[in-house]
Amino acid sequence: MLFTKASEYALLGLIYIADKENPQDVESMAAELEISRSFLAKILQVLAKDGLLKSYKGARGGFALVKTPDKYTIKEIIDSAEKREVSIFECSQGICPSDKGSKCYILPILKDLQVKMDEHLSSISLADMMKR
8 A cells, every 4th residue: 555645744744743832723834834735634633533633723723742752653643644554455454355365375475564564664753753
């Protein structure tokens, strides 16, 4: 599975928010990041609904982190933005869509690859991304 713009915008949005002291409004973020305001707003609302962001209403409203950047993993951010667990291939979660898993020679390799990717994405924090 390729990461979509939702993942990219979620990561960019969280990095932007993490770099500021106060809640950040979507208008300013979208303008500075040069991305779609409506799409960014939708993604940030999903992240807030999943408990990754606090949402503040009103004239001074916006979004803020609920925890420090080192407590967010890239995997949890992407899973939330994509609304499903990240999979390299459709069958890499161990379920063969064509029910041929017992005869498939690549399924075990794809499952192992999925485990390694999940571990890697879980080992990188938002703070780690901000340092690079």
